[in-house]
Amino acid sequence: MVQEMLFSEVQIKARIGELARLISQDYAEKDLLLVVLLKGAFVFAADLIRVLQIPVQIEFMTVSSYRGGESSGELRIVQDLAIEVKGRHLLLVEDIVDTGLTLSRVIELLASRQPLSLAICSLLSKPSRRLTAVEVDYLGFTIGDLFVVGYGLDCDQQYRQLPYLTELRLAD
Ligand code: IMP
Numbered sequence: 001m002v003q004e005m006l007f008s009e010v011q012i013k014a015r016i017g018e019l020a021r022l023i024s025q026d027y028a029e030k031d032l033l034l035v036v037l038l039k040g041a042f043v044f045a046a047d048l049i050r051v052l053q054i055p056v057q058i059e060f061m062t063v064s065s066y067r068g069g070e071s072s073g074e075l076r077i078v079q080d081l082a083i084e085v086k087g088r089h090l091l092l093v094e095d096i097v098d099t100g101l102t103l104s105r106v107i108e109l110l111a112s113r114q115p116l117s118l119a120i121c122s123l124l125s126k127p128s129r130r131l132t133a134v135e136v137d138y139l140g141f142t143i144g145d146l147f148v149v150g151y152g153l154d155c156d157q158q159y160r161q162l163p164y165l166t167e168l169r170l171a172d
Contacts, residue, residue: 004167004169005164005166006164006165006166007151007164007165009164012123012140015140016048016051016140019048019138019140020053023052023091023138027054027089027091030089032054032055032056033058033059033085033088033091034049034059034091035060035061035081035091035092035093035110036058036059036061036093037060037061037063037094037106038060038061039062039154040094040095040096040152040153040154041093042060042152043160044093044095044123044140044152045058045093048121061079061081062079063075063076063077063078065101065102065105075106085110085115086113086114086115087114087116088115088116090117090118090119091119091120091121091138092119093122094121095122095124095153096122096123096153097122097125098126098129099130099131099132100130100131100132100133103134104132104133104134107120107134119138120134120135120137121136121137121138122136122138122140123140123141123151124139124140124148124165125139125142126142126145129145146169147167147168148166148167148168149165149168150165151163151164151165153165155168
């Protein structure tokens with residue numbers, strides 16, 4: 001396996017600061033509930049909330065639709081939210097939007113619970129891989145068709161602990 005650095009800790013931190021400023025402005029007068037999708041988004045969310053300038057509440061949801069490198073497209077809710085979201089302003093925090101299938105299904109599910117608003121924040125997006133349209137309101141970085149790990153993202157549950165984002169590819 002070869003790892004190629006994609007975004008350093010410094011670059012990630014700077015971008016998260018910018019996203020946090022936008023989110024803090026947009027939700028200044030609102031009661032915001034962050035819904036963090038586990039496991040991939042836990043590092044991103046942990047850094048994001050610490051630079052937000054507004055109070056927030058945080059809830060977690062564990063979903064999986066990805067097995068051994070290819071998206072199955074089937075959403076499995078491993079752990080659902082423990083609270084009601086009806087009438088709340090929700091910001092869904094995701095690690096990466098690839099085909100968009102996972103997020104579009106989570107959005108459908110949460111929208112059916114009648115939140116007051118529902119916006120999306122994702123650290124990464126691979127638009128060239130999209131199979132379904134998903135609008136990301138707060139996006140960290142756009143990348144090409146690469147497989148990335150680190151900063152919470154995994155390959156078969158490995159590499160989440162790396163403090164930076166790196167491309168993972170098989171040696172030629
Ligand atoms: P989608 O349903 O195809 O958009 O896949 C989204 C999910 O697949 C993400 O939440 C990740 O868990 C996983 N995923 C997609 N691309 C990558 C990648 O490059 N590295 C690690 N996980 C990825």
